[in-house]
Amino acid sequence: MALSGVRLVVFGKQGAGKGTQCVRLSDHYVVPHISTGDMLRAAVKNRSELGLKAKAIMERGELLGDDLIMEMVAERLAESDACERGFILDGFPRTAHQAEALAAFMAPGDLDLAVDIELPTAEVLRRLAGRRVCSECGANYSVSSPPKVNWTCDTCGGEVIQRKDDTEEAIKRRLEIYERQTAPLIDWYSKRGQFAEVDGVGSPEAVLRQIIRAVEERRKDLGTTR
Ligand code: AMP
Numbered sequence: 001m002a003l004s005g006v007r008l009v010v011f012g013k014q015g016a017g018k019g020t021q022c023v024r025l026s027d028h029y030v031v032p033h034i035s036t037g038d039m040l041r042a043a044v045k046n047r048s049e050l051g052l053k054a055k056a057i058m059e060r061g062e063l064l065g066d067d068l069i070m071e072m073v074a075e076r077l078a079e080s081d082a083c084e085r086g087f088i089l090d091g092f093p094r095t096a097h098q099a100e101a102l103a104a105f106m107a108p109g110d111l112d113l114a115v116d117i118e119l120p121t122a123e124v125l126r127r128l129a130g131r132r133v134c135s136e137c138g139a140n141y142s143v144s145s146p147p148k149v150n151w152t153c154d155t156c157g158g159e160v161i162q163r164k165d166d167t168e169e170a171i172k173r174r175l176e177i178y179e180r181q182t183a184p185l186i187d188w189y190s191k192r193g194q195f196a197e198v199d200g201v202g203s204p205e206a207v208l209r210q211i212i213r214a215v216e217e218r219r220k221d222l223g224t225t226r
Helices: 018-029 036-045 049-059 066-077 080-085 096-106 121-129 168-191 204-222
Strands: 006-012 033-035 086-090 113-118 131-134 140-142 195-199
Touching (some): 006 018, 006 204, 018 086, 018 204, 033 036, 036 049, 036 086, 049 066, 066 096, 096 168, 113 204, 121 131, 121 168, 168 195, 195 204
Parallel strands (some): 006 113
Antiparallel strands (some): 131 140
């Protein structure tokens, strides 16, 4: 029997390993990894109308308007892969308004879980300073774990670069915004019994195991496989 899908939101400060875990979770549950940051970076690259609106805001490390983001996410969630098996949401929701819009969009269904990968801020800053990403496919690297050949992506051959919003100033602003706007979402999901925290300090495999266990426990509580 095929493994059931999942509907998962993954939180974590920038640099907590969220992107890496989302890729692994997407493979594990065979559901799409939907990253609003990646979708927006693609829009900027393609110079679409959305990309032109998003570029300067993203470079300042600020958030785009809720309505714009919700429209983009709703369109993606309406595609057949997400409807049939679910999704791993990365970077969304980021405000209470977005969380409410997501719940309304999924009704009468619901999320399985919102998971927060917790990491001390000092460790986050250390990791972000060394983070590098593929400018084509978004694959994650770092100065201590670079691609095999000359800053060229192992997967797609794209150029591996430092993100424009990984400057010290933009990182500081994004962490402040995370504390102010996104951390309260943890309360929002906790009150609905849909929240689990995992420790982001261990190896990627250990963090993945914690997340899968949290999903299984939540399903056991609900007496459901989905
Ligand atoms: P990320 O890759 O998730 O850190 O997102 C990069 C940037 O895209 C953020 O700093 C925001 O400018 C924008 N962004 C991504 N997701 C959202 C969202 N859910 N709401 C508003 N802005 C977003």
